[in-house]
Amino acid sequence: MNSLATALTPDGLIEIYRVMRTIREFEDRVHVEFTGRDIPGAVHLYAGQEAVAAGVCSVLSDDDYIASTHRGHGHAVAKGCDVTGMMLELYGKAGGLCGGKGGSMHIADFDRGMLGANGVAAGGVPLAAGAALSAKVRGTDQVSVAFVGDGGANQGAFAESLTLAAVWQLPVVFVVEDNGFAQATGTRFHLAGKRVALRGEAVGIPSQVVDGYDVFAVRDAAVEAVERARSGDGPTLLECKADRFYGHMEGWDQQAYRLTSEIDELRSARDCLVLFTERVLAEGSVTADELAGVDATVRARVAAAVEEARSAKDPDISELLTDVYVSY
Ligand SMILES: Cc1ncc(C[n+]2csc(CCOP(=O)(O)OP(=O)(O)O)c2C)c(N)n1
Numbered sequence: 001m002n003s004l005a006t007a008l009t010p011d012g013l014i015e016i017y018r019v020m021r022t023i024r025e026f027e028d029r030v031h032v033e034f035t036g037r038d039i040p041g042a043v044h045l046y047a048g049q050e051a052v053a054a055g056v057c058s059v060l061s062d063d064d065y066i067a068s069t070h071r072g073h074g075h076a077v078a079k080g081c082d083v084t085g086m087m088l089e090l091y092g093k094a095g096g097l098c099g100g101k102g103g104s105m106h107i108a109d110f111d112r113g114m115l116g117a118n119g120v121a122a123g124g125v126p127l128a129a130g131a132a133l134s135a136k137v138r139g140t141d142q143v144s145v146a147f148v149g150d151g152g153a154n155q156g157a158f159a160e161s162l163t164l165a166a167v168w169q170l171p172v173v174f175v176v177e178d179n180g181f182a183q184a185t186g187t188r189f190h191l192a193g194k195r196v197a198l199r200g201e202a203v204g205i206p207s208q209v210v211d212g213y214d215v216f217a218v219r220d221a222a223v224e225a226v227e228r229a230r231s232g233d234g235p236t237l238l239e240c241k242a243d244r245f246y247g248h249m250e251g252w253d254q255q256a257y258r259l260t261s262e263i264d265e266l267r268s269a270r271d272c273l274v275l276f277t278e279r280v281l282a283e284g285s286v287t288a289d290e291l292a293g294v295d296a297t298v299r300a301r302v303a304a305a306v307e308e309a310r311s312a313k314d315p316d317i318s319e320l321l322t323d324v325y326v327s328y
């Protein structure tokens with residue numbers, strides 16, 4: 001039983017729902033907008049996996065770090081990045097979170113501890129481990145989270161990061177999001193060993209498989225992992241299983257590798273928002289009206305972000321060579 005998560009206050013439950021709903025609405029709108037080809041660059045949607053980002057980030061503070069993946073919108077929203085700034089960034093407009101120069105795969109917001117989405121599979125994992133090392137050396141109680149896909153977990157950088165995190169007992173949580181595929185390649189073809197969690201166990205890192213559709217299960221696992229990291233007891237690996245609703249990448253993927261009926265079943269039986277709603281209404285923790293209110297607010301907020309992004313200015317030509325190097 002998810003005792004810790006169940007202990008959430010009604011406000012806490014509403015907040016988790018708001019985060020998941022914002023991610024879903026953001027992704028559904030981007031899917032539509034991308035079809036009109038208003039959005040440049042490559043876009044990978046996170047819909048279906050919302051409970052992972054929302055559950056994990058619900059136990060982090062602004063000072064904690066996350067490093068994300070190419071499928072990073074959900075992580076950014078859950079860590080508190082501004083939705084309008086994100087939308088402007090996707091559209092490549094001035095006023096975007098990174099000045100419109102990064103786009104979907106490079107959203108970062110250091111004020112929120114969001115170290116960045118990453119076009120390199122598993123590229124964020126050593127960054128998160130490095131941020132954890134930095135926190136340890138500086139003697140803060142900050143925790144760092146590395147999000148990585150099942151495919152990315154095959155990268156050497158993932159194995160190296162696990163080893164160093166274990167040896168140095170770093171305050172890092174590795175969150176492996178197993179959505180069943182690396183592009184078009186199913187885990188049954190690319191996953192060596194039965195579970196990625198075994199790779200954590202192999203180097204002495206407490207590791208567990210978590211139902212990634214159940215935000216309560218994710219949150220409970222994250223509470224324990226973050227507490228372990230914050231109290232100096234080292235890393236944890238959470239292997240969260242949740243499939244994506246859309247194709248690998250917008251405008252590109254015909255999804256010949258899975259049946260339409262499988263996608264229909266995923267959307268109808270394993271939608272984290274529906275599962276959350278059924279549970280909290282059955283428990284009487286919040287009302288249907290409260291959730292409908294969140295839906296309406298989120299819809300309006302994302303619609304306003306799209307409108308603003310459509311009419312925003314491109315970055316000025318004078319900005320072309322700025323932000324190339326960081327001054328410390
Ligand atoms: C180092 C590297 N190799 C290959 C790619 C091309 N690529 C982009 S996404 C992807 C699959 C990633 O799969 P996974 O880590 O499971 O993430 P998912 O797309 O399922 O969220 C690959 C191989 C890349 N971005 N980086």
Ligand SMILES: [Mg+2]
Binds near residue numbers: 151
């Ligand atoms: Mg994957």
